[in-house]
Amino acid sequence: MNGTLLVIAKAPVPGRVKTRLTPVHTPEEAAALAEAALRDTLDAVLATPARRRVLVLDGEPGAWLPPGIDVVPQCGGGLDERLADAFGQCDGPALLIGMDTPQVSPELLCAGLDLAAGEAALGPADDGGFWALGLAEPDGRLVRGVPMSSPDTGAAQRQRLVRAGLGVRELPRLRDVDTPDDARRVAAGAPGTRFAAALAAMAGAGAR
Structure with a gap:
């Protein structure tokens, strides 16, 4: 498939990622869950046909x-600026996702990347945001x-x-992992993921 898959993420460092999972989880546990979600996401990206796969990273690779997976640093500024900068590094169709949806699949990514001229794809999230944005012709101004x-x-x-005149393809709605309740719901819906295994291991450790 002629396109670029972008993942925008923070390095899973305790105290810097998934802080809304605390205090139910320790900062170290929150970082471990973030790492599991990121690894699940990158697995799906690697299993999806694409010309290029890029991690737009805040922090250092581990x-x-x-x-x-190519790694490029995130620029400064707000999230909109960072997303715009990521799209600005692409030539041809691109699909951008975050690290908060470990349940994502290659089938979903293919649907968001296989775009004709004049098309965009948008994956709505349960919290009112979006988990994926695809652009046939990447333009940071969008x-x-x-x-x-x-x-x-x-x-x-x-x-x-x-308003830019693009046809918008709606992808399935997914839940981002932001809160402990999100984590439980996402893990229950994707039991085969590293994320679900990590959460189950923490629950088991807490029960002993």
């Missing part, structure tokens, strides 16, 4: 990074200035795409 991390982010991004 042993969790598999071969076959993201820059969209208000992020609000219940209206997904709607605002969709409106931006429609």
Whole structure:
């Protein structure tokens, strides 16, 4: 498939990732869950046909990074600026996702990347944001200035795409992992993932 898969993520360092999982989980546990989610995500990316696979990373790569993934640093600024900069590094169709949906599959990624000219793809998230954004012709202006991390982010991004004259393909709605309740629900729906195994191991350790 002629396109680029982008994953925007933070390195799974305790105290810097998934802080909303605390205090139910320790910072070390939150980082371990973040690493498991990131590894699940990268597995799905590697299993998806694409010309290029890129991790847009805040932090340093670790042993969790598999071969076959290019790494570029995130730019500064707000999330909209960082997403815009990531798309600006692409030539041809691109699909951008985060590290918060370990349940993502190659089938979903293919649906978001296989775009014709004049098309976009948007994967809504349960919290009102979006878990995926695909652009047949990447242009940072389609993201820059969209208000992020609000219940209206997904709607605002969709409106931006429609106003640009793009046909918007809606991908299935997914739940991001932000809170302990999110973690339990996502793990229950994706029992074969590293994320589900990590959460189950923590629950088992706490029961002893």
